[in-house]
Amino acid sequence: MAVMSSRDGKTIDLAAVFPAKGDSRRPPDWWGRALLYVAIAVFLSVFVWRSWGKVDFVVLDVIIALFIALAIEPLVIRLVRHGWKRGAASAVSLIGLIVASLALLALFGNMFVQQVISMARGFPGLYDDFARSLAAQTGWRLPAKESLGGEILKNIQTSWITNFAGQAVSTTVSMLGALLNLLTVAMVTFYVSAAGPKMRRSLCQWMAPTAQRRFLLGWTTVQDQISGFLFSRSILALINAVCMSIFLVAIHVPYWLPLALFCGLTSQFIPTVGTYIGGALPVLFAWASNGLGYGLAVLVFIVVYQQIENLLLAPKISERTMDLNPAVAFLCVLVFGAIFGALGAFLALPVTASLQSIFKVYTRRYELVDSPLMSDPNPVRKSKVVEGAEAFNERVIKPVSERMPRAVRGSSARVPVDEEVARMQRELYAEHQRSSSDGDDNGDGVDESRTVAIPKNALSGHGAGKHLNGVEPGAGHRDDASHRDDAAREDDTMHRDGAGHRDDGTPTNPRSGWRR
Incomplete structure (x- = not known):
């Protein structure tokens, strides 16, 4: 133990600061990795927080592109099944979507803009007509249009006029930015759709089969x-x-x-x-x-x-x-x-x-526990309103629904x-x-592996060449007692359900202390 003496005679135990391996005061081996992971997470969080305002539009473009790629995936799959290359199918699907959007804009865009402008110009007259109609039908009177205009003028700031030129410049820049965003979304959508299976293979190769x-x-x-x-x-x-x-x-x-x-x-x-x-x-x-x-x-x-x-x-x-x-x-x-x-x-x-x-x-x-909070209480008696509603449902709603096509019934809850x-x-x-049947379950339903006692000399010098069961690695057979233990263990596993019980209801948890 490293000890350092001070001038006043007191001693400082350096082992308490840097305990050796095997010392009970030494932190576990995973402690250093955990601290490293926490430091990396904090650094990444701070970096994302500081740089999010500069890259948020890129993230939004990628999300939109991913959604569009997933939306056109059924059409791409259908073209691939008819012999198309995936890149060509993705390009045709994306170009078709763009052409359809441009066609709708060409047909109705001008009319839409004109009607919106006319709506904005005709809103004062429309407000007067609505106020007269409402007063004639109900007697309610809306505020006069002139008073509304005065309230609006009170809220207008003089800085709005001075900022008009700046707003015009920013609008032009915004239009150029919107065009760049559209090109980015189109390009990312094409590459995500064209490399669909390849991208999934690249991600899955780092995962276990179950995770895949x-x-x-x-x-x-x-x-x-x-x-x-x-x-x-x-x-x-x-x-x-x-x-x-x-x-x-x-x-x-x-x-x-x-x-x-x-x-x-x-x-x-x-x-x-x-x-x-x-x-x-x-x-x-x-x-x-x-x-x-x-x-x-x-x-x-x-x-x-x-x-x-x-x-x-x-x-x-x-x-x-x-x-x-x-x-x-x-x-x-x-x-x-x-x-x-x-x-x-x-x-x-x-x-x-x-x-x-x-x-x-x-x-x-997991399975739900039995509790009165899990369901509504049983009614003591039915009121007249409930009886009338049930009679209406039985004599009117149910006969009508039975005559409807099957595809119509329960459309809001039918999820094929x-x-x-x-x-x-x-x-x-x-x-x-x-995986659940391979191991034992404890009383709370948490999966745990079987507890196996390690032999005393399994890791000692004379037992280093043997496995934990005391058998040489190259041995081709074991004794009869070992065979009987394995057979009993397999029989016990085969007759155990997922809750850790045998067929006859006896618990098989080795920690229970009364295993049969």
């Missing part, structure tokens, strides 16, 4: 969620916008194109209340321009179309719906929209569903599973069952 299966299952589930969601929602939004446009043109409501597009996009990409938010604007414009009757007509059309979409269109178009709680989905849209803007709100649902799928793949679920995903799930489940 989990990774591929998560990838397949996320890809299915994103591609199915974007495809189905885009088609439903297009159908909604077309039907709304036809109806608004038929009843001569102005600005029908921006109103229909707003209604179609909002109703599909905002869960639960998107239909009502998207339909409120057409109802108000129809009421203000043509009267209360036209506003009610638009409201009735929205309600009827929503029922047709839920019962007939959505089950056939969106076969693989997302299994998301409506409240969670709505909150995710609000959070992502507040953080990342309109694009975040647009991608909130597929991102949330992907995270939920990954969480289900990489986590283990792809055959490839089901096969990967079965493989993971079988492998998990094998």
